[in-house]
Amino acid sequence: MLRMQSTGKYSIRDLERLSGVKAHTIRIWEKRYGIIKPERTDTNIRYYSNDDLRHLLNISVLNNHGYKISAISEMSEGEIARRLSDLQVVKQDKDNYQENLLLSMIELNEAQFNKTFHSAIMNRGFEKTVVSIIFPFFERIGLMWQTGTINPAQEHFISNIIRQKIIAATDALNVIPAANAQTVLLFLPEGELHELGLLFYNYAFRARGYKAIYLGQSVPLESLQRITGICRPDLVVTAMINATQRKDYEHFTRLLAKAFPGKKIFYTGLVPSSAGIELPKHAYRVADLIAFLRLK
Known part of the structure; x- marks a missing residue:
């Protein structure tokens, strides 16, 4: 006590x-x-x-x-x-x-x-x-x-x-991704600093043999657009916690879909689930990404 x-x-x-x-x-x-x-x-x-x-x-x-x-x-x-x-x-x-x-x-x-x-x-x-x-x-x-x-x-x-x-x-993991393992890109949008959830997903994907590229907090969108030639992810994971106006959130989702055409993009956090907008094709709002993807 x-x-x-x-x-x-x-x-x-x-x-x-x-x-x-x-x-x-x-x-x-x-x-x-x-x-x-x-x-x-x-x-x-x-x-x-x-x-x-x-x-x-x-x-x-x-x-x-x-x-x-x-x-x-x-x-x-x-x-x-x-x-x-x-x-x-x-x-x-x-x-x-x-x-x-x-x-x-x-x-x-x-x-x-x-x-x-x-x-x-x-x-x-x-x-x-x-x-x-x-x-x-x-x-x-x-x-x-x-x-x-x-x-x-x-x-x-x-x-x-x-x-x-x-x-x-994460550092203690001893998992080497296979040559054909899927690549997941994880980042927080510019201005977002609450990364605990994203850090955990980085751990979870790596533990399951994915190739994970973790960019961290507050990444400008133009920086993402520049690395698409270097990094060709199969999945993109981001999170939004800060209060965001509907129009700004909707604009961001369109730009991100354009930066990664045809790729699955997952929005986690509180704002996406409450924004009430229709996401672009191949984009998803999820509360529990591990359960959603059945990452056993």
């Missing part, structure tokens, strides 16, 4: 977003069982500390595993820690991983993150860990970042660790 410095100030809505426990339930737990005791500002506004958040997260984990809140409220900090330790030895499920990752992010605790991540890999393997735990976790903290619940620096901290993990896993 982590000890966190009491420097954060959270509203009850922040606790709800971070812990997944409804604000109404938190209030009941406060009044009936005294599990956390908010402090007040000079203007009498209630707020919660990092210790309160950590304590609530630990209580939530125990409660989700069948412990009654009345029983948890009678436990000491040491007893809660022992029960959590027992749970982690017996069972490390998706919810446990999510809570541990969240705590490591809030405290900027890389050692705790590594412990959780390696445990998940031992139980699920690298790919399933990224797909079923890490990506849903980033969806969760993305909402927290938008609502101001977490500091953007905390999100960057976790993002950079995950980026390093994916790159290290």
Whole structure:
């Protein structure tokens, strides 16, 4: 169980977003069982500390595993820690991983993150860990970042660790593409910097014997047009996360189709799925490219 410095100030809505426990339930737990005791500002506004958040997260984990809140409220900090330790030895499920990752992010605790991540890999393997735990976790903290619940620096901290993990896993691959292997070109359009999803697809294609050419972040379209004579990919994969106007997105898809005529182009990320436009021929919007291509 982590000890966190009491420097954060959270509203009850922040606790709800971070812990997944409804604000109404938190209030009941406060009044009936005294599990956390908010402090007040000079203007009498209630707020919660990092210790309160950590304590609530630990209580939530125990409660989700069948412990009654009345029983948890009678436990000491040491007893809660022992029960959590027992749970982690017996069972490390998706919810446990999510809570541990969240705590490591809030405290900027890389050692705790590594412990959780390696445990998940031992139980699920690298790919399933990224797909079923890490990506849903980033969806969760993305909402927290938008609502101001977490500091953007905390999100960057976790993002950079995950980026390093994916790159290290890619470097460790010992797969040599066959001479007739298909070539996949992966890049982010100009202005796009969120590359975790694309890095993972780069790993997944390479692991399956594809020839992968990874161009990375913010690649100008004219640069792509210049390399078509050098690189003749069978597949093109890109991702768009930033908010984009419909006309700009539509214009980009037409230009990309022109740059790679007849090639399959896959658009991943949030914007393509919500843009509501008709893509050019041979272009596809996909949420899970591995499942779409049946990349076993």
